[in-house]
Amino acid sequence: MITGLDHIAIAVPDLEKAIQRFVEDFGLTFKGKEDVEDALTSTAFFPVDKPSIELIHPLRGQGPVQKYLEKKGGGMHHLCFRSDDIEADVERLKAKGYQFLTEAPTIGAHNCRVxxxxxxxxxGVLVELNQPQ
Known part of the structure; x- marks a missing residue:
């Protein structure tokens, strides 16, 4: 079952500059960066009182985030909902006609299934489901 909004992801063309802005200008606490090889994405998280803000940047200038930036130049990329049973949620949503970008969950940031x-x-909104392992 969906248990809440986990994060809002923002695609950024310059990850270090964006991290600096969120820390220095907005006063948010920077939790750290993580590369997600399977998604060709670098992430940086700023936890706030639920949900968190995730900055995403293409890893090595490749992947779907790179294509997004080429088209749009940055902006809100996706919403992520936390699940306590991702398999059941996928099955339920598929039965309702939802289409997914992959057949099954993969491992994403923070070692979550996504x-x-x-x-x-x-x-028109890209929606992610995630479940911590």
Whole structure:
């Protein structure tokens, strides 16, 4: 079951500059960076009183975030909902006609199991489901 909004991801063309802005200008606590090889993405998290803000940047200038930045130049990339049973949520949503970008969850940031719902299924918004392991 979906238990809450986990994070809002923002695609950024310059990760270090964006980290500096969120720390120095907004006064947020920087939790650290993590590369997600499977998604070709570098992430930086700023936990706030639920949900957290995630800055994402293409790893080695490759992957879907790079394509997003080339098209849009940055901006809100996706919403992530936390799940306590990602398999059941995927099955339930598939039965309702939702399309996913992959057949099954993969490992994402913070070693969570993640899967993305195609934007066509959510009025143009890319939605991620995640479940901590």
């Amino acid at each position: 899967i993305f719902i195609h934007p066509k299924s959510c009025d």
